[in-house]
Amino acid sequence: MFDNVRADYAAHGRDCGAQGFWVMLVYRFGRWRYGIRPALLRKPASLLYKILYKLVQILTGIELPCEAVVGRNFVIDHFGGIIVSGYARFGDNCRIRNGVVVGLRRVDEPCAPEIGDNVDIGAGAKLLGPIKVGDNVVIGANAVVLTDVPANSIAIGVPAIIKPRRVEALKGVAL
Template identity: 65%
Template structure:
């Protein structure tokens, strides 16, 4: 999808609310990703400077750090304002929700590997997800959970350190 198509999709994810700080972050994020499509380094350079300027402005205004190097899937949503740090080494699937106070990042500074988050993942306020781990699909991370191990599909992770609880099947 092109830059404006992605921004339209993000606006739909935010239910048309231009005032949402998460949407502001996504506009700058999409611009940062788009600039990599410019083949000529000479032409890309001013766009890169512009991106770095707007990235810092949005980071200061919103308290949300989402580097453009992070691959995010469709319908990525930052649900609440502030104190969100996402490592440039992380990755997200489709339909993920991130709330305030969340950190998705490195466990150790020496190990340049951050979590890989699946699709349909809801991350509660204050959660910390750290290290070279995988969070499966259809996972809920509880508020203030500290997740240091991989979480399988269809699970709930709660507590410090997080305990992994399989979700109950609603069909039984």
């Protein structure tokens, strides 16, 4: 847990006041508490997690349950209006911004997006349903993504149109 917290701190610009870092701190604690044995000791940690989760949700407007799987260096760039389903999966080095929803398309279909490494999700984007987003993908602001996005692509528009990224745009860019 502490290695992930240090990495999250660095990814958020070593700013303790960054609301995204607060969310990640509570998220990492929530994941860590699952490993506490025996269950009697885990109960108080679970209660503390639920209180912290709700407090951070109220203060930041970000909903990131510990059931979601999030990789290293996950950055929440701007706070407010971010909702991530507990079924979602994120790879390493992903970035999301305000107004993003990563969730279910239908309530009776509990499948959320699976997002690869080095994915940048623009403000207001919506990724819904059992879709897969490949590595090195950029999701444009306000895009509505309802289909799979292959690696090294860009998804823009409503509904999202998927285009390959230009090779020269990838040279020298650290994602």
